[in-house]
Amino acid sequence: xxxxxxxxxxxxxxxxxxxLMPYISSCNIACxxxxxxxxxxxxxxxxxIDNNVKIGAHPSFPDKENFGRKxxxxxxxxxxxxxxxxxxxxxxxxxxKNAIIHHVKPHGELYNLxxxxxxxAILFVNAIQQVFExxxxxxxxxxxxxxxxxxxxxxxxxxxxxDRNYNDNLTLVSRxxxxxxxxxxxxxxxxxxxxxxxxKVRTVTCSEIEIKADxxxxxxxxxxxxEILQYLQENL
Numbered sequence: 001x002x003x004x005x006x007x008x009x010x011x012x013x014x015x016x017x018x019x020l021m022p023y024i025s026s027c028n029i030a031c032x033x034x035x036x037x038x039x040x041x042x043x044x045x046x047x048x049i050d051n052n053v054k055i056g057a058h059p060s061f062p063d064k065e066n067f068g069r070k071x072x073x074x075x076x077x078x079x080x081x082x083x084x085x086x087x088x089x090x091x092x093x094x095x096x097k098n099a100i101i102h103h104v105k106p107h108g109e110l111y112n113l114x115x116x117x118x119x120x121a122i123l124f125v126n127a128i129q130q131v132f133e134x135x136x137x138x139x140x141x142x143x144x145x146x147x148x149x150x151x152x153x154x155x156x157x158x159x160x161x162x163d164r165n166y167n168d169n170l171t172l173v174s175r176x177x178x179x180x181x182x183x184x185x186x187x188x189x190x191x192x193x194x195x196x197x198x199x200k201v202r203t204v205t206c207s208e209i210e211i212k213a214d215x216x217x218x219x220x221x222x223x224x225x226x227e228i229l230q231y232l233q234e235n236l
Contacts, residue, residue: 003025004192004196004216004236005025005026005214005215005216006023006024006025006026006162006215006216006217006218006229006232007024007025007026007027007028007056007105007138007159007215007216007217007218008020008024008027008028008217008218008219008220008225008229009027009028009030009058009105009107009217009219009220009221010027010028010029010030010044010047010048010220011029011030011031011035011036011040011041011043011044011058012030012034012035012036012067012220012221013035013040014220014221016220016225016226017043017044017047017220018047019226020220020225020226020229021047021048021050021051021053022051023226023229023230023232023233024053024218024229025053025054026053026054026055026056026102026103026215027044027048027053027054027055027056028056028057028058028103028105028107028138028217029041029044029045029048029055029056029057029058029090030044030058030060030107031057031058031059031086031087031089031090032062032085032086032089032090033059033060033061033062033063033064033068033082033083033086033107034060034061034062034063034064034066034067034068034069034107034108035064035067035068038089038093041089041090041093042093042096042097045093045094045097045099046097048099049097049099054102054103055094055099055100055101055102056101056102056103056104056105056138057086057087057090057091057101057103057104057105058104058105058106058107059083059086059087059090059104059106059107059110059127060086060106060107060108060109060110061074061079061082061107061108061109061110062074062079062082062086067108068107068108068109068110069108069109069175070109071109071113076119076120076123079120079123080123080126080127083123083124083127084127084130084131087104087127087128087131087132088131091131091132101132101135102135102136103135103136103137103138103157104128104132104135104136104137104138105137105138105159106124106138106145110124111140112171112172114143114144114145114148115139115140115143115144115145115171116143116144116171117144118144118148121144121145121147121148121149122148124145124148125137125148125149125152125154128154129152129154135154136154136155136156136157137149137154137155137156137157138156138157138159138215139156139157139158139159140158140159140160140170141158141160141170141210141211141212141213142170142210142211143170146158157214157215158212158213158214158215159213159214159215159216159217160195160201160211160212160213160215160216160217161216161217161219162182162188162191162192162216162217162218162228162232163181163182163183163188163191163217163218163219163222163225163228164180164181164182164217164219165179165180165181165182165203165204166201166203166204166209166211167203167204168203168204168205168207168209170201170209170211173204179204181219181222183222183223183224183228184224185224185227185228185231185232186231188218188228188231188232189231189232189235189236192216192232192236193236195211195213195216196213196216199211199212199213218232
């Protein structure tokens with residue numbers, strides 16, 4: 001039987017992790033860039049351990065003011081140093097709990113940027129390699145980040161978004177648009193089933209584009225996240 005991995009971005013101040021964890025199988029924990037500190041990391045790692053959820057680091061632009069959802073005008077050196085520090089902190093906190101770090105998933109605008117920008121994708125991979133060994137990285141299908149990771153012998157996990165709409169080039173619809181986020185549970189289910197069963201996604205222009213997905217993300221800050229996750233578990 002094929003299993004479907006559902007992941008959530010957590011440790012981001014929503015304080016709903018205890019409700020999310022029973023319905024997911026992997027999580028991405030904010031490690032101080034867009035949100036988080038030692039306390040939130042420790043608390044969220046423990047919740048993941050208690051619920052047998054795979055643990056991932058969720059680094060981002062060091063921009064709490066904009067929640068990591070804008071490209072920062074900082075140098076490559078500053079960005080790489082910040083990413084390394086975020087992941088080192090996460091690695092240290094996980095080690096104190098004997099927790100296995102399964103993956104790394106970039107957050108927000110950093111995720112979108114390294115999907116299309118080779119220079120920044122290389123920077124991100126270099127940061128990972130300076131902190132972790134044998135860690136997987138969550139990447140979008142047919143992205144620059146996918147190719148850079150494979151070239152550097154990093155195992156990839158294809159990620160698709162259960163609660164986000166797609167453009168025809170497989171980029172995510174900008175959050176500045178009202179239809180970027182899907183909040184209807186039935187629509188999310190149809191979205192996931194098509195991507196999982198047919199390896200296609202229906203975009204905002206109603207085109208059907210090839211996609212691959214090993215894990216599906218439901219955002220923890222989606223206003224209907226709990227309802228969506230319960231519905232997915234009941235119907236998948």
